[in-house]
Amino acid sequence: MVQFPILHDCDSCVTKKHPLFRYLTAEELEDVSLNRETETYKRGSIIYQEGHRMKGFYCVQSGIIKIYKSGFDGKEQIIRFAKSGDIIGYRSVVSNEPACTTTEVLEDSKVCHIPTHILLNLVRNNGDFAVELMKLTCKELGEANSYLTDVVQKTVKERLAEILLHLQAEFGEDPDRVLKISLTREELSNIVGTATESIIRFLSEFKNEGLIELKGRKIKILDRPGLKQIANN
Amino acid sequence: MVQFPILHDCDSCVTKKHPLFRYLTAEELEDVSLNRETETYKRGSIIYQEGHRMKGFYCVQSGIIKIYKSGFDGKEQIIRFAKSGDIIGYRSVVSNEPACTTTEVLEDSKVCHIPTHILLNLVRNNGDFAVELMKLTCKELGEANSYLTDVVQKTVKERLAEILLHLQAEFGEDPDRVLKISLTREELSNIVGTATESIIRFLSEFKNEGLIELKGRKIKILDRPGLKQIANN
DNA sequence: CGGTACGTTGAGTCATATCAACCATAGTGG
DNA sequence: CCACTATGGTTGATATGACTCAACGTACCG
Numbered sequence: 001m002v003q004f005p006i007l008h009d010c011d012s013c014v015t016k017k018h019p020l021f022r023y024l025t026a027e028e029l030e031d032v033s034l035n036r037e038t039e040t041y042k043r044g045s046i047i048y049q050e051g052h053r054m055k056g057f058y059c060v061q062s063g064i065i066k067i068y069k070s071g072f073d074g075k076e077q078i079i080r081f082a083k084s085g086d087i088i089g090y091r092s093v094v095s096n097e098p099a100c101t102t103t104e105v106l107e108d109s110k111v112c113h114i115p116t117h118i119l120l121n122l123v124r125n126n127g128d129f130a131v132e133l134m135k136l137t138c139k140e141l142g143e144a145n146s147y148l149t150d151v152v153q154k155t156v157k158e159r160l161a162e163i164l165l166h167l168q169a170e171f172g173e174d175p176d177r178v179l180k181i182s183l184t185r186e187e188l189s190n191i192v193g194t195a196t197e198s199i200i201r202f203l204s205e206f207k208n209e210g211l212i213e214l215k216g217r218k219i220k221i222l223d224r225p226g227l228k229q230i231a232n233n
Numbered sequence: 234m235v236q237f238p239i240l241h242d243c244d245s246c247v248t249k250k251h252p253l254f255r256y257l258t259a260e261e262l263e264d265v266s267l268n269r270e271t272e273t274y275k276r277g278s279i280i281y282q283e284g285h286r287m288k289g290f291y292c293v294q295s296g297i298i299k300i301y302k303s304g305f306d307g308k309e310q311i312i313r314f315a316k317s318g319d320i321i322g323y324r325s326v327v328s329n330e331p332a333c334t335t336t337e338v339l340e341d342s343k344v345c346h347i348p349t350h351i352l353l354n355l356v357r358n359n360g361d362f363a364v365e366l367m368k369l370t371c372k373e374l375g376e377a378n379s380y381l382t383d384v385v386q387k388t389v390k391e392r393l394a395e396i397l398l399h400l401q402a403e404f405g406e407d408p409d410r411v412l413k414i415s416l417t418r419e420e421l422s423n424i425v426g427t428a429t430e431s432i433i434r435f436l437s438e439f440k441n442e443g444l445i446e447l448k449g450r451k452i453k454i455l456d457r458p459g460l461k462q463i464a465n466n
Numbered sequence: 467c468g469g470t471a472c473g474t475t476g477a478g479t480c481a482t483a484t485c486a487a488c489c490a491t492a493g494t495g496g
Numbered sequence: 497c498c499a500c501t502a503t504g505g506t507t508g509a510t511a512t513g514a515c516t517c518a519a520c521g522t523a524c525c526g
Contacts, residue, residue: 069378071386072465079378091371094364100375123367124360131327131356134363137370138328144377145302145312145333151384152426153304156482185505193385195483200506216491216505232305389514418473428515433474449473449523 018059018085020136023128031121036112047103047111048089054099056115057090063109064171064181067101068190078191080140081106081181083171090133093119106181154232156194160202162231163191164212168221178218246294246345251318253369256361264354269345280336280344281322287332289348290323296342297404297414300334301423311424313373314339314414316404323366326352339414387464389427393435395464396424397445401454411451 024032041047041063048054050070060082067088068076079101082088092099093116123130150159164179171181183191189199203219206212211227213220221227257265271294274280281287283303293315300321301309312334315321325332326349356363383392397412404414416424422432436452439445444460446453454460 069382071382073386075386077382077385079381091374094367095371095375096368097375100378120364123363127357127360127363130360130363130367131353134327134356134367134370135329137367137374138324141324141370141374141377142328142330142333144374144381148312148377148381148384148426149302149304149310151381152310153306153308184503193381196504197484197506198482201482204506417471429472430474430516431514434514437474 018087020087020129020132023126023132024122025126028122028126028129032114032118035118036114038110038112041105041109041111043105043108045105047105048099050100050102051098054089054092054116056113057093057119058088058103059112059114060084060086060088061110061112063105063111064107065109065111066104066106066187068104069101076102076190077193078187079144081170087136090119091137094123106183151193156192156198157202157205158231159192159194160188160199161206161211161227163188164206164219164221165224165227165231168224173221177220179221182217184217251292251320253320253362253365256359256365257355258359261355261359265347265351268351269347271343271345274338274342274344276338276341278338280338281332283333283335284331287322287325287349289346290326290352291321291336292345292347293317293319293321294343294345296338296344297340298342298344299337299339299420301337302334309335309423310426311420312377314403320369323352324370327356339416384426389425389431390435390438391464392425392427393421393432394439394444394460396421397439397452397454398457398460398464401457406454410453412454415450417450 021029021032036059038061047058047065062084065082065086065088066078067080067082068078070076082103088103089099123133150162154162167179167181167183171179173179185199185203186196188203189196192199203212203214206227207214209226211221211223211230213222254262254265269292274296280291280298295317298315298319298321299311300313300315301311303309315336321336322332356366383395387395400412400414400416404412406412418432418436419429421436422429425432436445436447439460440447442459444454444456444463446455
């Protein structure tokens with residue numbers, strides 16, 4: 001019997017990690033497998049850039065990727081992060097618009113590129129896939145709207161507490177309870193949407209109040225309920 | 234030959250107004266027509282409320298509807314408006330989650346309610362419909378992300394200028410050039426995400442600078458380029 | 467005619483940004 | 497091996513945008 005190493009690779013990666021691909025037929029999965037290209041990116045590299053045309057979307061196998069928009073003065077606003085199992089860039093493919101975000105690799109990543117027509121065919125021909133992708137988009141939309149409300153109505157301190165908890169929930173902790181995602185103060189400020197100095201001040205405030213432990217970029221959350229109360233939801 | 238007034242009604246309304254329904258087969262359209270319920274809402278009435286379960290989504294025939302989220306202290310953040318041809322509430326239907334926004338009628342509206350299973354069947358069985366709905370969602374997502382960046386990086390004055398231009402573009406003007414959508418100062422503040430008093434101050438600043446004309450809630454945009462420059466995009 | 471909701475204005479306060487100086491660390495090249 | 501530079505982190509002082517509070521004006525409505 002002939003082996004299909006590529007197919008097997010995809011089968012063992014994408015399928016298991018994302019409900020999206022759960023509903024693909026063997027045929028569709030093979031189509032994806034044969035047309036995708038796996039690429040490795042080092043920390044700091046840009047996968048695609050705001051304003052550029054996309055030739056497909058990406059499925060993240062490993063690593064962490066930062067997705068952000070640039071404001072008019074160059075200050076970046078981080079929209080979200082993507083990690084193993086997440087897909088990125090599909091918005092622009094579906095809308096057939098230039099990318100509205102830039103994606104930069106935070107931790108060395110392995111990423112599969114899947115061409116536009118494959119995605120559109122899947123949405124068109126596989127109802128379950130379409131529903132799952134819609135769910136994903138709607139989830140992102142809900143989160144975006146929630147965060148908009150937060151940004152407008154909460155203080156920087158409250159948002160920082162919220163973000164720390166969110167990062168903990170999304171990326172988890174090492175055995176020593178340090179947050180797995182490691183960000184510069186500037187990156188934290190670009191999530192919260194504030195000045196770097198403000199982040200520094202509130203982080204050390206949290207430290208002094210015994211809510212977190214700090215060692216450079218290593219952040220350990222000590223008092224989850226305390227932070228939750230500050231974030232107030 | 235037998236007449237189908239209900240079908241005809243839907244045919245003359247929804248189909249023409251939204252690309253979404255352009256791709257429905259005659260059969261699908263009839264299914265929608267037979268299962269939808271048209272309701273009339275007066276100014277001030279709530280169509281659905283944040284946190285409630287939805288039994289379907291809505292298609293706006295006429296009127297203007299305000300879609301907002303409530304912050305923890307009750308202050309509302311307006312997410313967007315819906316007008317003739319827009320569909321609302323589909324996010325919650327697709328995600329199968331409680332509504333994450335409240336919708337309140339700003340101007341007397343005629344709205345069609347279409348039950349959940351119809352929407353899901355359309356997404357599942359009609360690829361073109363699925364793609365169009367995805368496009369719509371992705372467009373909203375892109376706008377939400379853009380506005381998030383704005384809120385974080387721009388001043389209230391800049392955002393107000395931007396919102397005024399946006400309201401002009403979305404709802405248009407009367408023959409006398411007054412913006413068609415009429416909002417209280419508080420509602421404006423709930424879009425921009427600021428205090429009512431701030432809106433009042435900047436509106437009169439714009440007036441004094443000859444950018445707009447004010448007569449109560451009637452706003453006339455006199456200097457579009459000037460506002461654009463303030464909004465700076 | 468009084469009530470209710472909306473609009474306006476001014477004064478004071480506060481959260482956060484900005485600016486500036488300085489420290490820590492890690493390459494890098496002479 | 498040591499300045500040298502770059503990058504990120506920290507702290508304090510100051511500036512300012514925007515909120516809050518409070519008073520008052522305005523207009524419509526029963």
